[in-house]
Amino acid sequence: MNELEFLRLRNRRRFLREVGGGIGMLGLSHLLEGEGRAASINPLDPKPPHFPGKAKNVIFMFMEGAPSQMDLYDPKPELQKISGQTLPESLTSQLRLAFIKKDAKVLASPRVFKPYGQCGTEFSDYIPNIASCADDICLVRSMYTEAFNHHPGQLLLFTGSIQLGRPTMGAWTIYGLGSESKNLPGFVVLTSGVGTSGGASNFSSGFLPSHFQGTLLRNAGDPILYLSNPEGVTAETQRSALDAIRDLNQERLTDTGDMEIASRIQNYELAYRMQTSAPDLVDLSKEPAHIREMYGIDDPVTKQYGTNCLLARRMVERGVRFVLMMDASWDQHSNLNKGLKRNCDRTEKPAAALIKDLKQRGLLDSTLVVWGGEFGRTPMVEIRNASDPDNAGRDHHPLAYSMWLAGGGIKGGTVVGKTDDIAFNIVEDKVHVHDLQATMMHCLGFDHTKLTFRHMGRDFRLTDVHGEVVKKMLA
């Protein structure tokens, strides 16, 4: 739908309502109670997708900075054999590197891999809990992208373009599907407390109207910005203030006939409901001990990420459409072994708990879970401090990396794609970031080429002008 059609449709609906009774005569309580009537004003009301999708919600565990694929998901024993050697120029001639030179030496992975689950997919010893979900996971070992710097890579992953200013996948999702939640935003963002390269551009609505942008659920203070009443305002005086605002706005609505005022009245009521529902959402005290244990809420190492994972589940239960969890930083240019282990210890048990918990509640089938970063890391070593032997790290590598998906229409227990012996190039089933996006949209019930928005004279979409649904990933 383009903007003109949208405006026309909206105004038409308003007009029909206006002549079919008159808003002033109807009375406001009626307007707010009558879901159908109020619904037509709200751009976030649920809408059907192009075809019935398996996934109703998305949880994206974004591991910012680019996790190392050959140390977690893509075992490469061959690296042991050629460790310390330089790669042939024929292989590296087209490669674009951020920091290291093309003649950097190969760095073997000290990780131990073994098969898990009935499917027998191999995972690294750093992520035993994620590995225990092997039969629910579709591991894609053949992801690739064009970007080799973080911010452009994150833009490509979330908006389908390296250029700034496009809507992100969370925004596209609620633009297409609306939100099931009447009391919470449809697109919520959680962070682990460390900023990312992309910042707010990872959850921006771009050129879509701003009600489609992600709302940050904060780690400290108000869970949603400006949620709690100021000092001196009690629940009682807040309600009486809101009643006064509503009645005075209603006066103006009657005088001017401007339906935008009806939307505003409705939004103040929604804001009021958020004031109670958001604190309820973040109150984990009523979660039973075994659930808290499962997510690692009471362990200082896993507390932060476990809390976010548990919040993600609680949001999905409450109808939040898209949850983006940003965890930084997985950018191990140096101290790879130590840094990667620390990141895994913080996050992998909670991530696995989320999968299992969603599953035991029957929510996994309708929730698409995605885990991954913006690109991968080189098989070659990066050295920033030559005198420290433990300092070794890996540079950015866009040509091949791993991500995984689960639930929501995804075929568990599968591996898609194959890389060469050193995880440098893909040899089977290349999956571009646009293909990932197309597949995610497919799971939600969208033909990714048809979920468009007209802007600057052109129909834009998440996948730009590319992307193909990866059938092998689908259940």
Place this chain on the structure above:
Amino acid sequence: MRGALVLWAAVPAAVILSAQSKPDFAKDVRPILARKCVMCHNEKLAQNGLRLDDGDAALAGSYSGKVILPGDSARSKLAARVSSVKKGFMMPPMGAPLTPAEVATIKAWIDAGAEWPRAAKASTGVEKSKHWSFQPVAKPGLPEVSNAAWARNPIDRFILARLEREKIAPSPEAPRTTLIRRAALDLTGLPPTPEEVSAFLADTRADAYERLVDRLLASPHYGEQRARRWLDQARYADSDGYEKDNVRPYAWRWRNYVIDSYNNDLPFDRFITEQLAGDLLPGARQEQLIATGFHRNSLTNREGGVDRKENRYDQLVNRTNTTGTVFLGLTAGCSQCHDHKYDPIKQKDYYSLMAFLNRSEEADIDAPLPGEAGPMMRARPEYLERRRHLMRVYEVEPLQAEWETHMLGALDHPGRDLEWDFEISNVITMFDRFEAILRTPREKRSERDQERLMYWFMTHTGPARDRDAGHLACIKTDFRRRLTDLDNAQPKVSQGMIMTELANPPDTFIAVKGDYREKGLKVDPAPPAFLPPLAEGAERNRLSLARWLVSKENPLTSRVAVNRLWQEMFGRGLVLTSEDFGTQGGKPSHPELLDWLASEFRDNGWSVKQTLRLILTSATYRQSSNTRKELMETDPENVLLARQSRLRLEAENIRDSALAAGGLLNDQIGGPSARPPQPAGVAELGYAGSVKWANDEGPARYRRGLYTFFQRTTPYPMLMNFDEPDSNVACSRRRRSNSPLQALNLLNDPVFIEAAQAFALRVSREVPPERRLDYAFELALGRGPTARERERMQKFLDQQATAFGKDKEQAKAMLPMEPAAAAWAGAARVLLNLDEFITRE
């Protein structure tokens, strides 16, 4: 980028054939081309610059160079493309591919020398587009109307003529309280004070309203309000953008220029000429140099490991797209990778436009404000002496010289020392022109460059060299601290971010498929070929581009500019898509009016003030914005303007209005950006804790919204909640959303609570009790309450008074400065949350 690797489809049969026979062009080759290629590669479309319907043109090649190398089919792109099966590379891209036999014929023909019998020479003229906006602007006569008495000026004749055609009556004039609030908000972004309202209501002269408009146009706040709209166009921000998002401490210096220009009513043709090419004007003054900061607002990616050439190309793309959108109303960006799908903008046009901008580079200059230069100059000799002394004490020069040698070595021998390599990759992204400066001998460097180098060295002394480790650490700590203290004590001069013309400008090439590494055809600076050409003999530089933009022949610039002014005064342009005047954009609702205004704008010397005066004094503008039932069906979007529109204020003006109502507003014009209170946790979203936000506590805390520091990766939440553009690309038209987060923002943001408290104090102190309710409405809405509103508000005040009477602690918390008036703080909060408060009617 994708598909750069070519799969060469093997067609063995063809190889045999090509070696044996020599096809006849007319009989064998031309029919294949005609069937499979010429629908896109003809004279008119010439996709990717390639024609296959004319011998000379075909052999000349495409934007990416020659496609036919006679005698060498193996290296000819034509053969490669038609024999490929790879999506995105194969030709034709859709429909039936060439059969193996056809491919073989093409290859054999090329191998045999690609003879193309001379046909009659086809004309090379560019097809003239018939699209309305590309036609010259002509001033139409005024249409006849029956109700001529309604029309106050020519604008009304056009509007009324259309309404009469549709048999719709215009709306009555809005009440005077609405008129003054509307005009004040539109022209200055600030609501009128109760005193201004009563003075206007008391002014019984026939031209009271015209006088009001003139007073508002003369207000220094007029320039601020216009400037903010221009800042949207210019994607203004106070930081670099991207991961590092470094602050730009003097970005505001250009903003000052914009505000001053509007306040002085600098003719719009000069305004845009200075911004595009002020540095090229003969005897350019400082402010004309500052003006070129327009294109310094593009983003800079300083993320570690970034390819600097790519960053420069991305900046050029941003600048080219901005130039297209802002001045021409063209979505030029669509032609970055291929010819425009809908408009006649070829990829070649895009890069020809870019070529103007590719001739310039960024530079920073001293740009003292009045009064700044003298004190700095007087303090300088002593300052330099003390700095030299410090440098001697810490032996900075010899250590820096050694560091320079290491850095040069790393530049010349990458891979020799990984740690120095890392220093290089770090400095290259953070320090523009580093290599050029480093390679300039010490004595030939400008003082500014030498200073920059020393300051870099001071903070990045490089890997510790054993014997100097302790010494270098001293430079990074002690010396740096002492120098910083010394610097902080010095009188400063403001800096300017400008563009300058390169002495040896690089050539510009078409980037094949938008990938800057794939150089295609070389292009010269030129305006799009479907528009009038540059003036005869004009130099191919930005100044000529600017003069071309504002020339009488240019059909777009004046139309695009007046359309935006119209948009700002009615909420919607005569062309809805104010950023796109191309074939996919909206058609003008009143084409004659648009042309009349565009001509008038040029004829009055491009005066924005006069044009706005014309619009604001029209009967059309002065109509009531109330909806009318019959219009809801016939004209729900208010295209025909049988009424004014009711518009939610823009983000900054909502802040301004709250501060103004509370009497808190700091009305200083211009100057550095401010950091009003922002909740903890917002800045922390930035990369690795690099974004710092210390709430301003002094007067800067109360500055207008347009001065709020705009940090691109973590923008100020209140502004974003109310649809401030993200400042990455030019924004010609803001959206107006309506969300629950806006409600929370106005209800609970400490900025608005503070405004409500100040508002309550004004009400309780400035007027006697019986006037308070009226005064509160006047402060917030510029009008007194209706009887029903009075009754409702009184009820609320009574509720509040009862609640606070019972709970003194709450009253104290609500209004610590005067707990007895706490109920008024509650009332103020209600008023500041009314839809009408954030709306101009």
